Amino acid sequence: MQMFKTGLLLALVVACTGCQSVYDADEAMRQGGWQKVMTDTQVVEKFPERDQTLILNYRAHAKMALGYHDSARADYLRAWNIMNIGKGGGVADAMIFKERMKFWMGDPYERAYNSWYLGMLYYNAGKREDAIACFRNALFVDTGDLEAGQYAADWLPAFMMRIRCFLDRGDKQRAQEMLDEVNRLPREIANFDPNCPWLTLDAHLDSNVVMMIELGKGPYFTAEGHHGSTRATNQGEYAESSCEVFVNGQSLGQAYKIGDTFFQAITRGGRVMDDILKGKAIAKTATIAVGASAMHVGRVLATSGGNSATRTAGVVTLAVGAGLLIAGLLSDPEADTRGNVLLPGETHMLLAKLPPGTHQAELRFFDANGGEIRRMRQTGIEFTVPEQGDTTLLLRSDPNYVLPRSAAEAAKDPYAGTPQPK
Amino acid sequence: MSIRLLWAVLFMCAFTAVASTGGSGCQQSTREDVEDDEVGPEGSGPYAADVKEVTREIIQNLKDKKISRNFRARWDDAPIVALIRPQNDTRFPEVTDFFQEDMLTALMNEFTREEFRFSQRASDVQEAVSAEKEAKEAGERTDRTGRRTKLGADFFLRAKFTQLSRTDGNEEDDTIKYSYELIDTETDELIFKGSHDIRRVSTSKVIYR
Numbered sequence: 135m136q137m138f139k140t141g142l143l144l145a146l147v148v149a150c151t152g153c154q155s156v157y158d159a160d161e162a163m164r165q166g167g168w169q170k171v172m173t174d175t176q177v178v179e180k181f182p183e184r185d186q187t188l189i190l191n192y193r194a195h196a197k198m199a200l201g202y203h204d205s206a207r208a209d210y211l212r213a214w215n216i217m218n219i220g221k222g223g224g225v226a227d228a229m230i231f232k233e234r235m236k237f238w239m240g241d242p243y244e245r246a247y248n249s250w251y252l253g254m255l256y257y258n259a260g261k262r263e264d265a266i267a268c269f270r271n272a273l274f275v276d277t278g279d280l281e282a283g284q285y286a287a288d289w290l291p292a293f294m295m296r297i298r299c300f301l302d303r304g305d306k307q308r309a310q311e312m313l314d315e316v317n318r319l320p321r322e323i324a325n326f327d328p329n330c331p332w333l334t335l336d337a338h339l340d341s342n343v344v345m346m347i348e349l350g351k352g353p354y355f356t357a358e359g360h361h362g363s364t365r366a367t368n369q370g371e372y373a374e375s376s377c378e379v380f381v382n383g384q385s386l387g388q389a390y391k392i393g394d395t396f397f398q399a400i401t402r403g404g405r406v407m408d409d410i411l412k413g414k415a416i417a418k419t420a421t422i423a424v425g426a427s428a429m430h431v432g433r434v435l436a437t438s439g440g441n442s443a444t445r446t447a448g449v450v451t452l453a454v455g456a457g458l459l460i461a462g463l464l465s466d467p468e469a470d471t472r473g474n475v476l477l478p479g480e481t482h483m484l485l486a487k488l489p490p491g492t493h494q495a496e497l498r499f500f501d502a503n504g505g506e507i508r509r510m511r512q513t514g515i516e517f518t519v520p521e522q523g524d525t526t527l528l529l530r531s532d533p534n535y536v537l538p539r540s541a542a543e544a545a546k547d548p549y550a551g552t553p554q555p556k
Numbered sequence: 557m558s559i560r561l562l563w564a565v566l567f568m569c570a571f572t573a574v575a576s577t578g579g580s581g582c583q584q585s586t587r588e589d590v591e592d593d594e595v596g597p598e599g600s601g602p603y604a605a606d607v608k609e610v611t612r613e614i615i616q617n618l619k620d621k622k623i624s625r626n627f628r629a630r631w632d633d634a635p636i637v638a639l640i641r642p643q644n645d646t647r648f649p650e651v652t653d654f655f656q657e658d659m660l661t662a663l664m665n666e667f668t669r670e671e672f673r674f675s676q677r678a679s680d681v682q683e684a685v686s687a688e689k690e691a692k693e694a695g696e697r698t699d700r701t702g703r704r705t706k707l708g709a710d711f712f713l714r715a716k717f718t719q720l721s722r723t724d725g726n727e728e729d730d731t732i733k734y735s736y737e738l739i740d741t742e743t744d745e746l747i748f749k750g751s752h753d754i755r756r757v758s759t760s761k762v763i764y765r
Contacts, residue, residue, distance in 0.1 A: 211649070219599035219758075256649065260679075263641065264649035271647035274721055303643065 156185045160475045172196035187216045188238040195476045201536040203544035207255040232466040243398035244474045245275040266299035290392035291481045324397045330390035332485045341485035348530040349374045350479030352395040355471040363415035365469035369396040373501050374531045380496040393481035421462030428455025490521045600730040600756040601648040610734040610752045611662045624671040638675040638709035646719040675707040712739045731755040
């Protein structure tokens with residue numbers, strides 16, 4: 135009996151080692167902000183292989199937030215390749231044991247964000263043809279099987295930046311086509327502000343500054359229901375709901391919401407995996423019950439004092455029961471709750487026309503009641519408007535992004551001067 | 557015997573679970589043929605082999621249409637071609653730079669300077685050339701008489717990548733049209749235009765939606 139107990143204990147240990155926690159980026163942000171995330175994720179290979187794409191996105195995000203744009207772009211591109219071309223892995227383990235043993239590839243909205251950030255970095259580096267491809271991919275991964283009546287792309291940030299790319303080429307016709315597509319979308323207030331004045335070609339033609347301002351925290355997942363087999367998408371909590379932009383002391387007005395991450399996360403329909411997990415939850419309960427019953431019967435037979443054949447049958451039944459019990463314990467229907475927790479809750483946009491030269495921007499954030507959240511006020515955001523073309527700024531409420539002031543700054547090695555990790 | 561069986565089951569379960577918790581950490585790389593699209597990750601996007609296929613087709617078109625011979629017969633000089641940066645309307649980044657470099661290198665390798673001359677129109681080079689010319693005109697740098705003008709192109713060679721993408725969540729089906737054209741810069745006459753379609757379909761596992 136002692137050996138059975140040891141075996142069960144071993145099985146439990148194994149089950150637990152198979153579900154060790156993924157890197158807690160939320161906690162890292164609380165402790166040391168972007169810098170801590172960037173430092174913690176310096177060596178991606180030290181994390182389980184199945185989590186490395188998520189870690190790569192975290193590292194890229196932290197680098198981008200700190201102004202190391204070239205290095206961030208390299209990370210985002212690597213993650214892009216895995217998320218868009220890779221086949222994943224650990225699928226059998228996910229089916230048999232636990233979903234989170236599969237390689238993380240991201241949900242559609244997380245893939246869209248990966249493409250979007252990569253596109254923004256290409257755009258600001260002057261690689262507009264690569265940028266436009268990324269924005270197109272952000273829309274592609276945001277699209278389901280249209281013939282089956284599934285979702286169509288409706289995340290405006292990618293549309294808006296494609297429009298800027300077309301205008302950069304001088305292709306007003308394609309820009310107008312994009313705007314027509316946007317204007318055909320349902321005016322769903324949860325998705326974007328229907329009063330946004332930037333959805334016309336004239337508004338785009340009459341601007342040379344684009345500010346994309348990210349607010350709040352994106353959604354996160356929890357495992358709920360029978361054996362945690364249901365993945366729930368929860369809205370991130372944040373106070374800021376709007377942003378007013380000042381340039382050189384003058385108000386340019388409010389930025390308008392053009393994207394809502396929670397809305398994107400919950401409007402993608404169910405996953406195939408959800409049905410598998412529900413089946414696993416039922417099977418787990420049944421297997422444990424049958425296994426335990428068989429063990430009980432086997433033990434009774436083995437210790438009944440009957441003949442040798444009865445005792446052998448008892449031991450075999452006991453072993454089969456133990457096997458079933460272990461299989462039931464090892465099989466974990468809990469839903470995979472890994473997700474990119476560094477994504478923002480909303481994206482707001484402001485278009486402006488400013489004279490060429492250097493300018494100073496100030497951002498003020500307001501709660502739902504219109505009260506300013508003073509601790510989030512950002513001042514002295516320096517940017518330059520070129521003689522020709524436009525300038526695009528990617529900013530965030532809390533914690534804020536650092537903008538590189540030159541191409542040389544953007545190209546800096548984020549780990550320069552730090553000891554090489556072992 | 558039965559106890560052994562039980563321990564074997566336990567051992568196998570433990571081994572599978574532990575082995576699946578992470579990678580081995582080993583890395584290895586092998587050198588493969590650039591044009592072999594059977595090795596490496598499979599996707600529905602462009603491969604190096606696709607781009608090279610298009611590059612070869614464009615060069616063949618330049619030869620077939622006797623562009624150089626006809627131009628030289630008329631003007632007694634090699635035509636100057638500017639390779640315009642391609643437009644990328646696919647969902648795949650990186651293909652533009654790769655094509656631009658591959659095309660330019662293939663053209664330079666294929667033709668002598670007596671057959672074709674090429675103008676470098678990359679924006680960073682244009683900036684540097686302009687700065688150099690200003691320095692020469694200001695007397696800060698030496699110059700050779702008669703070489704103060706940048707090359708005016710006789711032809712623009714322009715490529716565009718467009719794409720038709722379909723997906724049902726399990727399969728991604730991408731047809732990329734690599735179109736290219738040679739334009740007479742004096743008259744905007746289209747000397748030739750061609751396209752090369754490549755369709756690739758890739759599947760993803762059902763648990764990744």
